[in-house]
Amino acid sequence: MAFQYLLNNLLVDVPGAQGAIFLDSEGESVEFVSRSATPYELKLEGAYHGIFLRQAARITGLMGAGGLERLAIAGTQMQVMSRVLKDGYYLVLVMDPAAPAALAGEALTRASAAFNREIP
Numbered sequence: 001m002a003f004q005y006l007l008n009n010l011l012v013d014v015p016g017a018q019g020a021i022f023l024d025s026e027g028e029s030v031e032f033v034s035r036s037a038t039p040y041e042l043k044l045e046g047a048y049h050g051i052f053l054r055q056a057a058r059i060t061g062l063m064g065a066g067g068l069e070r071l072a073i074a075g076t077q078m079q080v081m082s083r084v085l086k087d088g089y090y091l092v093l094v095m096d097p098a099a100p101a102a103l104a105g106e107a108l109t110r111a112s113a114a115f116n117r118e119i120p
Helices: 002-013 039-063 101-118
Strands: 017-023 029-034 070-074 079-084 090-095
Touching: 002 017, 002 029, 002 101, 017 039, 017 101, 029 039, 039 070, 039 079, 039 090, 070 101, 079 101, 090 101
Parallel strands: none
Antiparallel strands: 017 029, 017 090, 070 079, 079 090
């Protein structure tokens, strides 16, 4: 499937990337790839990011900032970037804390465009 190929490319393109997951509007995993996380850990991270994205979208709407496109969270143990896709789908990239955020953001933007072309 094209989604698996796109996720694998995302992991290859981002040094320090540990996992990527493509989810539907309900937070259910469609496809994922992982270098170190268990499927459960990655799916849980993805589902929580769906909650974060919905809350952030609500806040940006209240602020008049327009629609939410992406969300990045950086912690001492990991970084996570999320990208909103069409029809309620979204993409989550989990990385080491030292992974290059700018490079990851660019790769996630390219991957998101490719995902949007593949979503029926």
